[in-house]
């Protein structure tokens with residue numbers, strides 16, 4: 138039987154949350170970094186994890202749930218460790234984003250919810266990731282972007298994620314570098 142997580146923050150994690158609380162006039166303003174920390178620790182925001190955040194910040198559960206449910210970056214269901222979010226918004230949609238998402242789904246054997254068959258990677262469509270000049274673009278588990286997505290890049294990405302490897306910064310193509318140097 139899988140271990141049941143103990144829903145508590147360590148002294149170091151509480152200290153980290155207090156560091157955020159100290160930045161604001163009210164503790165409720167620290168709810169987002171506290172939720173983030175809980176998600177990093179437990180993998181997703183179960184009711185127990187959200188209750189822990191509520192108790193730690195002395196807030197009503199409804200407030201914490203309200204914030205968590207507003208943002209897609211907070212996972213309210215148990216999900217695999219790695220997420221590939223492929224942008225299918227306008228610029229990405231005309232440069233192959235939807236096709237890249239289909240390719241990711243096929244490669245990981247995704248079910249209707251985008252969960253890969255080995256339970257290690259999941260995927261979903263994203264709204265504009267703000268990197269339209271290097272479309273199509275994907276974001277990996279709320280962090281690293283992969284620009285100018287190709288099937289070869291997806292192959293490499295999935296291989297690395299399956300090995301829990303760090304995703305390297307995907308370099309800006311040479312034709313665009315001048316834009317960043319001036």
Ligand code: FES
Nearest residue numbers: 224229266268269
């Ligand atoms: S439309 Fe895909 S990053 Fe903007």
